[in-house]
Amino acid sequence: MELYLRMKAQKEEILQLREKISEACIKELQLLNEKHVSERKYSDLRMALDQRQKDAITSALAELAHRKDDLEENIKLAHDLKDAEDERYIFTSSMLGLLAEYGIRPHAINASTICNNVKRLYDQLQWKIITSHASIVEIDSMLGNQIANGSSNKDHRPFSVSNGQPQTSTVPNGLYTDDTYLREYYLGPSSGMPRFVQDQNMVDMKGTMPVKMQQFPNNYEGELSSTINKGVEELTAPMTGAEFHLPTTDEEHGSSISEGVLLPSIEDFQIIGEAKPGNTLQACGFPVRGTSLCIFQWVRHLQNGTRQYIEGATVPDYVVTADDVDKIIAVECIPIDDSGRQGELVRLFANDQKKITCDADMKREIDTHISVGRASFDVLFWNDSTNDWKPSTFILKRSSFQIKINGTADVFIEEKYSADLSIMIPPGLSTQFVLTCVHGTYPFSTYEDVRMRDTLVLTMRNFQSKALDDKRKGKA
Known part of the structure; x- marks a missing residue:
């Protein structure tokens, strides 16, 4: 009986286990189905993800x-x-x-100021032309009266334009000034010719010239009248560079020999001033043989033997800048008389034809900056948006430079030295310089301190040269 009960209990247990096994199989099948569904979904998601990745890459x-x-x-x-x-x-x-x-220095560098100053200069020159025309008409009338009054006079005495009396001192200022102004305007700068510059002291110096050079023969009346009329007609007519011609030196020699008249010249031509950056050089001399005008042009002689005409340097005074350091500079002068005859070109070298160098203090300061590897300068930066100068700090380093606007912590410009970087100095007595870099072109000023401007420019060019040399050595 006991065995029967055991057997029955085991059979029931076996049935229960079979039921559990059946339930487990069913669950396994369900899980397999769910797995297949999940794998299918995963595959779809993977395909969608791959497509999305392809789309993202594209x-x-x-x-x-x-x-x-x-x-x-x-x-x-x-x-x-x-x-x-x-x-x-x-x-x-x-x-x-x-x-x-013309002695005009704008207080600000912008289009409006420059246009206004140019318009004002144009109005002044136009007014001078109008007044010159009126003076020429008056002179022509006076000359006509002189011809009529002097036709019966057989003497070849010098005459005065103002009253017909012998002239022994100077030519009247009105005639000299108007005639000179007309000729200056007519013989203006052409394609390859520097402009005329009239010395303000020339009228005063005229009184010290020999008397025979200031007197006019009687037969000069008609020549002067026709020359003035011809100049007026040519002044009002359009003129091209090919039409403008000044006699060459050989032509002048030939005409002077045939006519027995000496060409205009300059005696004791010299350069006054020390040829150091920031100093002013002045070319001067004594005009002889009827010289009334001079063409001035300052020239740089480079190390390769070529000459470079300095832009805007067409006046007797010249301010030596950092651009002249390690170069030889000279001034060329062509004297011209009232008849437009051209004398021989006079050339004179500054600094005894030696290279321009910095003075001892400036050289010591530049060497200190280079040895330390850093320099700082207080400058003014021109802001186009506000049309005013902003105080700034120009910082130079061995391999780069940066510009900070004072009062702010921001660095306005920071850049490494490159071959495209340039720093230029405008002509004339100016404390400004123009920086051209990757960010653009920016004008600066050094608080009316020419010496500091030249020191900054030379220091920056030294740093730039050394940085470019190091780059070339690194590539090599």
């Missing part, structure tokens, strides 16, 4: 191509902007040099 490639086009366009625009800035600098420097020749 989009990224398209974006990179678009960015490449944008970068190329930006580089092209940057080059165009640099060219435009260079043209703007050249134009601005030329206009400032033109205004400086």
